[in-house]
Each structure stands twice: as C-alpha cells, then as structure tokens.
Amino acid sequence: MITILFNVLFYVLNIYFWIVVIAAIYQTLASFGVIDTRxxxxxxxGDFLYRATEPALRPIRRILPDLGGIDFSPWILCLLIRLVAMPVLARIYAALVLGDVHGLLL
Structure with a gap:
C-alpha cells in the first residue's frame, strides 16, 4: 500500500514538473506574440497553467531580484522538484519500506 502511495507521489511530482515547463514555454511564446492569447x-x-503554477512560483519570485523581464522562477522550481523533492521522497520511501533509517540522516 505504501509503495503505491509513493509511486503516485512520484508521478504527481513528475507531472507537475512538466506543467511548470509547459507554463514557462507558454509564457515565453505569449510574451513574444507567437500564440494568440485572445x-x-x-x-x-494559459489560465489553467497560471492557476496551477502560480502558488508555487510566487514565493520564489519574491526572493529573486528583478532581472529586467527575465523570469527564472520556473526553472528554479523545476530544479527544486528534481534535485530536492524527488531524492527526499526516495529517502523517506527507503526508510519506511526498506528500514534504511541511516539514509534519512545523510
């Protein structure tokens, strides 16, 4: 049962990663006028992508300095998902299922 839960969490994080990437590409295309937002x-x-990603991107945008119209917050969120959330979830899974408590301490 716990394996299914962690697999679902991995898939949800992976899907959210791709939603963030697609939203960043959408915003870039919309700002250059390549796609017609009317x-x-x-x-x-675009509204769905904005509503799905803005709650996670807003705190990152508050921390980042103004870079003159260049928004690096989606890429930072993608790095956080790939480099922090996925390995942390894998360590918690190893600790719960495999009994590897030492993996949590590293």
Whole structure:
C-alpha cells in the first residue's frame, strides 16, 4: 500500500514538473506574440497553467531580484522538484519500506 502511495507521489511530482515547463514555454511564446492569447482555447490553457503554477512560483519570485523581464522562477522550481523533492521522497520511501533509517540522516 505504501509503495503505491509513493509511486503516485512520484508521478504527481513528475507531472507537475512538466506543467511548470509547459507554463514557462507558454509564457515565453505569449510574451513574444507567437500564440494568440485572445483565442478562447489558448486563453483557457494559459489560465489553467497560471492557476496551477502560480502558488508555487510566487514565493520564489519574491526572493529573486528583478532581472529586467527575465523570469527564472520556473526553472528554479523545476530544479527544486528534481534535485530536492524527488531524492527526499526516495529517502523517506527507503526508510519506511526498506528500514534504511541511516539514509534519512545523510
């Protein structure tokens, strides 16, 4: 049962990682005028991506200095997901399922 829970968490983090990447690409394309945000379908996609990623990106944007229109917060969030959240989740899984408590301390 716990293995299924951790697999679901891994998949959710992976899907959220890709949502952040797609949102960053969408914002870049919209800012350069490549996609028409007045189109209803395109606007709905952008609204979904904004609502899905903004709660996680807002604290990162508060910490980062203003870089003149360049937004590095999605890439920092992607790094946090890949380099922090996934390994931490793997260590917790190893500690619970395999009994490797020493892995949590490192």
């Amino acid at each position: 189109n209803r379908v395109v606007w709905m996609i």
